[in-house]
Amino acid sequence: MSRKTILIVDDSKFDRTLLAKALARKSEFTTLQAKSGEECLELLKIQKIDLILMDIMMPGVFGTQVLIQIREQFNPIELPIIMVTSKSETSDLIGCLQSGANDYITKPVNFDVALSRISTHLKLAEVSYEMSKLKEMAALDALIVTYNHEINSPLGVAIGCLEAPVFKNQLPAEKLKSSLWRIVDVIKKIREVTDKKEAQYTDYSKFSKMIKIK
Amino acid sequence: MSDFRQTKAAFDRDIFLSNFHGMDDLISETISSFFTALPDLTSAIETAIREKNLADLELAAHTLKGVVANFYAEPSKLLAWKLEQIGHGQLNEDCEIVFRQLQVELSRLTNELQNLVNETKVA
Numbered sequence: 001m002s003r004k005t006i007l008i009v010d011d012s013k014f015d016r017t018l019l020a021k022a023l024a025r026k027s028e029f030t031t032l033q034a035k036s037g038e039e040c041l042e043l044l045k046i047q048k049i050d051l052i053l054m055d056i057m058m059p060g061v062f063g064t065q066v067l068i069q070i071r072e073q074f075n076p077i078e079l080p081i082i083m084v085t086s087k088s089e090t091s092d093l094i095g096c097l098q099s100g101a102n103d104y105i106t107k108p109v110n111f112d113v114a115l116s117r118i119s120t121h122l123k124l125a126e127v128s129y130e131m132s133k134l135k136e137m138a139a140l141d142a143l144i145v146t147y148n149h150e151i152n153s154p155l156g157v158a159i160g161c162l163e164a165p166v167f168k169n170q171l172p173a174e175k176l177k178s179s180l181w182r183i184v185d186v187i188k189k190i191r192e193v194t195d196k197k198e199a200q201y202t203d204y205s206k207f208s209k210m211i212k213i214k
Numbered sequence: 215m216s217d218f219r220q221t222k223a224a225f226d227r228d229i230f231l232s233n234f235h236g237m238d239d240l241i242s243e244t245i246s247s248f249f250t251a252l253p254d255l256t257s258a259i260e261t262a263i264r265e266k267n268l269a270d271l272e273l274a275a276h277t278l279k280g281v282v283a284n285f286y287a288e289p290s291k292l293l294a295w296k297l298e299q300i301g302h303g304q305l306n307e308d309c310e311i312v313f314r315q316l317q318v319e320l321s322r323l324t325n326e327l328q329n330l331v332n333e334t335k336v337a
Binding site: 012 | 233234236237240243244247248251255273276277279280281283284285286
């Protein structure tokens with residue numbers, strides 16, 4: 001697992017610093033701190049965050065409201081959020097879980113429990129991401145197979161027509177036939193790439209790549 | 215309140231130490247940070263009481279409650295919780311009396327934490 005960045009959001013400097021120090025000693029995570037919901041939202045605009053530990057009760061914007069705003073941009077797989085709460089805030093907690101929090105830990109934070117929950121949610125996020133990539137690939141495969149078939153059929157008809165005696169030895173017809181056969185060849189190669197399940201890429205322009213089919 | 219003051223320790227030393235297992239250096243660092251932070255935390259409560267600002271009292275007491283909870287300091291936590299509830303309008307007690315009790319408890323807590331630091335240094 002690459003070095004992950006955890007953002008601790010808590011208005012209590014003492015609490016967030018202590019948690020950051022404990023995580024630094026017990027794990028390889030990079031920790032960032034935000035003292036308010038506003039600061040958290042600003043940080044998310046400029047920094048890649050892998051998981052957030054968010055205190056529920058903060059002055060100004062409550063953790064619950066920040067959570068709702070974050071979920072407008074990031075789903076629970078893209079950015080897991082673990083709420084940090086005192087035991088007396090259980091009613092707020094239900095609202096948080098319904099609004100998209102992945103989990104919660106209670107204050108005082110047991111560092112081993114926190115670390116275990118963080119690791120679990122980071123792994124879950126990673127597995128979910130891989131699964132969604134696989135589904136995306138399967139959808140693309142199906143799309144290619146479908147269009148392969150849909151293009152091949154009219155191409156076959158067009159080439160068949162060009163074989164008619166009326167077009168025999170006529171240069172435009174021969175050129176057209178050769179172009180159509182080239183399209184047939186390209187489609188066959190696209191199919192081969194799909195069957196291989198992995199593609200080789202080559203530069204197409206400065207900002208885009210194309211699949212190598214030759 | 216006087217009952218638990220005489221019988222109960224200001225913090226649960228065993229649970230506190232077990233949470234810092236393998237991070238001995240962080241124990242004295244955390245206690246030292248607490249000593250540094252405490253005057254501001256209590257003065258925020260004092261100011262809120264003086265200005266009769268219930269919203270500030272709730273927030274300041276909530277923050278202190280969270281901080282002392284890291285030491286599993288139940289007596290202080292309970293008194294901070296009471297002030298938080300007074301601030302929230304859910305408890306009808308004299309906040310000045312509760313605050314004075316809290317100050318006594320916090321003093322007991324700092325003494326016990328200082329003893330722990332001294333023992334760690336000797337060991």
